[in-house]
Amino acid sequence: MSDRLSLLSVFLLFSACLLWASGVTGSWRVTISALDGRVTGVGSLSEDGGAVTGWVGPRESDPIPISGVLRGDKLTLETHPQPGRTVAFARCELTIKGDTMTGTIDTDKGTIEFVRSAPAHEHR
Secondary structure, three states, X not given: OHHHHHHHHHHHHHHHHHHHHHOOOEEXXXXXXXXXXXXXXXXXXXXXXXXXXXXXXXXXXXXXXXXXXXXXXXXXXXXXXXXXXXXXXXXXXXXXXXXXXXXXXXXXXXXXXXXXXXXXXXXX
């Protein structure tokens, strides 16, 4: 019985470490709400030691590069659009709660929500 409890404890600790290590890495469904309406899209984030990179866009085939910083349960993201391209936001501040991140875009222009949809995969 003691061996089974020890094995279960190791498994639970390993599972908790995997969940913590995943951070914000993954694929996300994105919803932006502002005075002029609601926009939905997708995104993919990758985290490495608090530095976050990835993309957001209306669909995977139309990505806009982003970068950011993760500190605790707070994530700040900035978009890096190509010249001549418009974006829904320049900067957003998010609070992470499980598989959901919510916050504001460009300080006070609207709200944004990221909901985890699947594990991350590289954009090709």
